[in-house]
Amino acid sequence: MKIGVWNIRGMNKEFKQHEIVDFFTSNKLDIMGINETRVRFPNFNSVRKRGFKHFKVLHNYDYHSNGRLWVIWNKASLVVTALSSGVQWVHLQIEAPGCVTYQVTFVYGLNSLEGRVDLWTFLKGIQPTCPWVCLGDFNCMRSLDERISNTAANLQALVDFNDAISMAGLEDMVTHGFAFTWTNKQEDGDRKWMKLDRVLINTEWAAVLPHSYADSLAAGVSDQSPLVVHIPSTEVPRPKQFRFLNCWAQDPSFPEIIKEVWQERIYGCSMYKLVQHLKVAKQHLKVLHHKTYSSLTERAKKKMCELQDCQGKLQRDPMNAALMLEEKELCLQYCNLKNAELSAACQRAKAHGIQMMDANTSYFFAKMAVRGVVVILAR
Structure with missing residues (x-):
């Protein structure tokens, strides 16, 4: 199971749509959040038919005309239930084969300190009892180490963000790759780097899915790095079905194996003895297969x-x-x-x-x- 999120910085252009689909398929994602689509609601259907006709799509147009957030997926086996939406978030429950049921929140925080208050209030109020992952562009950092800039940082923004994370019971997921997820792409001394995108998880997620992790990848055509969350399967693998291979019968040791098995003394009715002989023969043939025919x-x-x-x-x-x-x-x-x-x-x-x-x-x-x-x- 893989979850992706990417601030694409506008996807009205066709090549941006191709970039998203290519990112989805090449990383074998199951579901993906798209931030800053800049697709106005009257253009939603045309853009969807042109680039995303094979996907199921959720959005937050009810709260913002620019479609700040889209969520796409294309697997019939994936059951996605919308729990809540707002200007800055889409909150879902996801059920998938081989994975526990969990909740995911795709986030695209507003640029202003005051605007993000609603987002922090929402995160502090969820408190789910199941595994929960919250990921996206928070438009805010957690510490001064997460920036390279000549301008002063807004310390109150950092305090508010950390306070919200703490009260929501969230912590950073182990993340590999690019440390700074956003740059203004200016030249020389005007270049700024910040970590605005991240993946947060609650304690239930850490307990149930301890081996999950995230990758922060190259920004490509955007100015922000996409994130990919890797979730290991919790499905217990089924034992392989036993199938007799005809080539075993051509092996020089095959007649001796069968003779030896059938000479073993087993007590019981005829049907019971037949079944037990077959079970013993199966084990010997598995050894033969592993040694010679695997x-x-x-x-x-x-x-x-x-x-x-x-x-x-x-x-x-x-x-x-x-x-x-x-x-x-x-x-x-x-x-x-x-x-x-x-x-x-x-x-x-x-x-x-x-x-x-x-x-x-x-x-x-x-x-x-x-x-x-x-x-x-x-x-």
């Missing part, structure tokens, strides 16, 4: 390298009997690996074909058409 493609490539190396040595010493025997053995081993790889690939393809045809999909009808079978559908 990662067949990589094993075959490695064996081919060994064969080519041996043949190179033979070129330098053509009458070396030991190298001749080694070449013969390596060639046989390589052929056995390639045959096993082909056998396993054919089995997978056949299983996939059966599954797709059973689903009566377009794949099924395409196969029937190739075979010249006329399929008549009852109306």
Whole structure:
């Protein structure tokens, strides 16, 4: 699961829209907040159809005509519920497979000290009991170390921001990458750097998702760095389904394994003994697979390298009997690996074909058409 946020500094131009979509897809985001869109409400539908027709979109036009905040996502499995909106925030609840249910607040703070009072009041009043992440452009720093500038800082702004964070029970998420997220892009001594964008989390988030972290990336076409939050999956991986590979039966040790398993003495009814024998055989075959037939493609490539190396040595010493025997053995081993790889690939393809045809999909009808079978559908 990944969450992104970016102050794009206006996206009426088509290339900016492409930049956002490219950022979303290249970072494999699940949901993203877009700050400072500068898309007025009458233009919302045209911009959405032109650049974001494949996304679901939430916004805060009810509170500001310029669409200060958009939230986009495109996964059907992602359940997003809007909880609250304002001029400076969009507050959501998110449910996703393999991840805990959590709340996320996308923020774009106002430039003025007085204007941000409503944002601080809102953050202090949420107090959710579930994991909560708050991220975006706060237009404010936490300390003087987060700026490089010749002008004096507004110390009261820092005090208000830290007070709001403390009362809301938030703390900075571990963040890698660019330390300063905004620059005025001026030259020489007029250049300013500040950390205006950040990711904040509550104690529940830190307890439930301790391995999550954020990346602060290059600003690109904007003057502010985008942020990407990485959330590890909490889904317990399922054990792999056991499938018998036909290539196992060609292994020289296979008959001995089966003979040994079936000679084990097991007490009970006939069906119980059969099931227990099969269970024991499965464990032995798993060991055989791990030792000889796992990662067949990589094993075959490695064996081919060994064969080519041996043949190179033979070129330098053509009458070396030991190298001749080694070449013969390596060639046989390589052929056995390639045959096993082909056998396993054919089995997978056949299983996939059966599954797709059973689903009566377009794949099924395409196969029937190739075979010249006329399929008549009852109306």
